Amino acid sequence: MILVVDNLGFTTNILTHQLGAVHMVPAAELVALNLTDFSHVVIAHGTQIPDLSGLLDLPDLPVLAIGSGYQQLAAAYGHDSLAPAQPVYGEPITHQHTRTGILAGLDSPVELISYHAWRLTAMDPGSFDLHAFDDAGNALIYRVAGTYHWGMHCDPAALQSSAGTRILENFLALAPTPITATAPQATTRRQTAQRHPVFSRTLTGQLDTEATFRRLQRDATAAFWLDSAAAHLGQGDTSIMGTNTGALAQTVRWDVATNQLDIQQA
Numbered sequence: 001m002i003l004v005v006d007n008l009g010f011t012t013n014i015l016t017h018q019l020g021a022v023h024m025v026p027a028a029e030l031v032a033l034n035l036t037d038f039s040h041v042v043i044a045h046g047t048q049i050p051d052l053s054g055l056l057d058l059p060d061l062p063v064l065a066i067g068s069g070y071q072q073l074a075a076a077y078g079h080d081s082l083a084p085a086q087p088v089y090g091e092p093i094t095h096q097h098t099r100t101g102i103l104a105g106l107d108s109p110v111e112l113i114s115y116h117a118w119r120l121t122a123m124d125p126g127s128f129d130l131h132a133f134d135d136a137g138n139a140l141i142y143r144v145a146g147t148y149h150w151g152m153h154c155d156p157a158a159l160q161s162s163a164g165t166r167i168l169e170n171f172l173a174l175a176p177t178p179i180t181a182t183a184p185q186a187t188t189r190r191q192t193a194q195r196h197p198v199f200s201r202t203l204t205g206q207l208d209t210e211a212t213f214r215r216l217q218r219d220a221t222a223a224f225w226l227d228s229a230a231a232h233l234g235q236g237d238t239s240i241m242g243t244n245t246g247a248l249a250q251t252v253r254w255d256v257a258t259n260q261l262d263i264q265q266a
Contacts, residue, residue: 002172003038005030007046007068011115015044015066015157018168030054035061039175043069045115045155052076059147062174064102067116070151074120074142077127083138085117093154095140097132102150102170103141106163112140113158120151148174196248213241220245 004024006012016022019042025033027048035041035054038061043050045067052073055063065073074080092111097103103110119138123130131150132141140153150171156164209227217223220243228239244251244264251264 001038002040002042003033003035005041005043005050005069007044007048007050009044009046009067009115009155011155011157012044012046014159015042015155018157018165019172040064040172042066042171043073044157045069055149059144059149061148062171063147063149064168064171065149065151066157067114067153067155070142070153071116071118071120073144073149073151074123074128077144079120079123079128081120081122083119083121083136086119087117088114089117090115090158090160092160093134093140095132095134095154097141101131101143102152102167102174103131104170106166110163111161112154112156112163112167113161114154115158116153116155119153209239209241216241216243222251 002019002022004012004016004019004022005027006024007027012024016024022042023038027046027050031051031054033054035058040062041055041064043052043063043065047068049072050069052065053076055061055073056076063073071082091114093114094109094111095103097106097108097110099106099108119134119140120142121138123139123142127145128139129143129145130139130141131143132139134140139151142151143149144151152167155161156167158164209225213223213225223243224241226240228237243249249265253262253264254260255262
């Protein structure tokens with residue numbers, strides 16, 4: 001599971017959509033968590049100041065600190081030298097970079113979008129590996145030496161940043177010790193694979209999705225509705241809903257406390 005630390009930045013929700021399945025907590029609650037429960041930690045940009053000291057003992061835990069988080073992570077490792085603030089909110093920043101680590105597969109230079117006014121400078125090469133820098137030599141992306149802890153000045157969740165998705169994919173690939181779990185045992189015997197025809201029908205006109213879902217799930221013991229929430233971006237043209245009624249239906253439940261898998265036939 002990916003942990004996202006919410007620093008009350010406006011791009012945090014976009015970031016969570018890009019990352020997929022996440023557990024998000026306010027910055028103030030970070031110190032109370034057992035960080036070894038998570039595969040990755042993302043510290044989002046924003047106005048809060050989380051206590052990052054718990055990360056220092058976990059060098060193999062992939063961490064990506066963004067925007068103000070990149071400044072806070074460096075401070076946790078003892079670096080606080082900053083260049084003068086620059087009013088570049090929402091502006092593209094040219095990155096000269098090494099094409100390695102979380103920047104693998106990207107052209108150099110590459111443009112990323114900034115929402116943070118301060119840039120780190122004069123970073124100790126013995127403590128920090130510089131992976132991207134601006135025209136003045138200020139650090140834009142760094143890795144804490146000997147760790148999987150990364151700081152990134154710009155915001156990969158910015159909608160104008162075409163390279164942001166690739167950077168996040170590279171970060172998520174940093175999993176040196178994959179978490180393994182005991183496979184749950186099914187309470188029913190495995191079924192022989194079968195092929196079934198799929199029938200579809202196209203209807204014209206507008207659909208009241210809420211009323212349709214209420215009617216579909218009225219006689220069902222389980223139902224799902226995957227709502228298309230990005231219609232305002234021109235990406236939300238499909239919603240998917242269904243129930244466990246019907247002769248071919250199965251209901252699959254997994255109890256995370258007992259590791260028990262239960263499959264019920266229709």
